[in-house]
Amino acid sequence: MKRIPLPTVPNGWYKALYSDEIGVGEVKPLSILGRAYAAYRGEDGAVRITDAYCPHLGAHLGHGGKVEGDTVVCPFHGWRWDGTTGQCVAIPYAKKIPPRAEIATFPTREQNGYVMLWHHAEARPPSFEVAEIPETSDPRYRQYKRMRWELDSHVQEIYENIVDVAHFRALHQMDIQKVVWGPVGGPDSPTVRLHVDLVRDNTEQAGVGGRTEIESFLYGPGLQVTRLSGKMKGVSVNSLTPLGDEKVEVGHTYYVERSDPATEREVEAYWDYYMNDHYLDFQVWNHKRFLEHPLLASGDGDVAAFRRWFRQFYGAGASTEGASR
Numbered sequence: 089m090k091r092i093p094l095p096t097v098p099n100g101w102y103k104a105l106y107s108d109e110i111g112v113g114e115v116k117p118l119s120i121l122g123r124a125y126a127a128y129r130g131e132d133g134a135v136r137i138t139d140a141y142c143p144h145l146g147a148h149l150g151h152g153g154k155v156e157g158d159t160v161v162c163p164f165h166g167w168r169w170d171g172t173t174g175q176c177v178a179i180p181y182a183k184k185i186p187p188r189a190e191i192a193t194f195p196t197r198e199q200n201g202y203v204m205l206w207h208h209a210e211a212r213p214p215s216f217e218v219a220e221i222p223e224t225s226d227p228r229y230r231q232y233k234r235m236r237w238e239l240d241s242h243v244q245e246i247y248e249n250i251v252d253v254a255h256f257r258a259l260h261q262m263d264i265q266k267v268v269w270g271p272v273g274g275p276d277s278p279t280v281r282l283h284v285d286l287v288r289d290n291t292e293q294a295g296v297g298g299r300t301e302i303e304s305f306l307y308g309p310g311l312q313v314t315r316l317s318g319k320m321k322g323v324s325v326n327s328l329t330p331l332g333d334e335k336v337e338v339g340h341t342y343y344v345e346r347s348d349p350a351t352e353r354e355v356e357a358y359w360d361y362y363m364n365d366h367y368l369d370f371q372v373w374n375h376k377r378f379l380e381h382p383l384l385a386s387g388d389g390d391v392a393a394f395r396r397w398f399r400q401f402y403g404a405g406a407s408t409e410g411a412s413r
């Protein structure tokens with residue numbers, strides 16, 4: 089039996105690259121969502137993502153491909169592909185382009201410092217848009233740190249953490265005063281908001297009397313923002329990208345309000361505090377099993393309601409054993 093019997097890639101937007109990882113004229117291989125892609129940034133500045141393999145004789149466009157205008161040229165025999173329409177637009181030695189010369193392309197958006205890629209199990213177009221996180225482009229904030237980890241887990245398992253009230257107490261030693269969560273604007277909304285009031289004895293981060301407010305938004309299965317109040321205003325933009333079966337990349341881009349250098353040590357202490365919390369979760373996620381029928385007690389969060397919300401990302405055609413509760 090699988091440890092996490094959930095479809096590997098829920099439908100949604102996922103971070104493919106950080107924006108600054110791909111410049112104009114660059115081609116990059118991607119190995120995410122259990123398959124291979126090629127990404128390139130055309131001379132118009134837009135990133136396109138195609139299937140990795142050239143339909144001619146199978147070369148990987150991400151290894152040696154070249155950008156020409158807004159198209160990509162295969163390194164093997166020079167066929168030129170339009171990464172927006174998928175059409176082959178030139179073959180250097182042939183007079184006629186075969187009628188079915190087409191490569192698969194995927195919707196992309198660039199937002200919040202990420203290049204996002206749309207995945208749908210039945211290749212449907214995007215059913216929602218990538219949310220804009222204002223702090224990522226607000227001059228009053230600066231990017232403090234960027235981290236990435238590979239976990240032996242699944243995006244649903246990681247997200248489920250937010251409704252798991254009891255773990256805040258036991259694992260993170262937080263005294264939870266209040267938790268409110270729910271979809272924003274209707275039960276089928278791809279966005280969930282979570283608000284937690286807690287008290288915790290820590291000088292690194294908490295405000296007066298150890299008080300902290302956490303507000304978090306989940307935007308579909310691949311993007312989350314968490315805002316912490318307290319001594320410092322920190323904004324954590326988190327990407328979750330399935331890499332393959334029971335493998336997920338977690339990316340954090342952490343923004344803090346611009347402050348004078350005297351407080352830099354405080355920011356560092358705050359960061360350490362924040363990271364320690366994550367490492368506690370990582371240890372659990374890396375080894376836990378997904379239980380379709382968990383044994384719940386009063387005082388647990390509403391895991392069933394959370395799973396009902398998440399189920400929308402599996403679509404009708406997916407095998408959803410384990411996702412149905």
Ligand code: FES
Pocket residue numbers: 142143144145146147162163164165166167
């Ligand atoms: S394999 Fe790409 S042009 Fe031949």
Ligand SMILES: [Fe+2]
Pocket residue numbers: 249255260365369
């Ligand atoms: Fe946690």
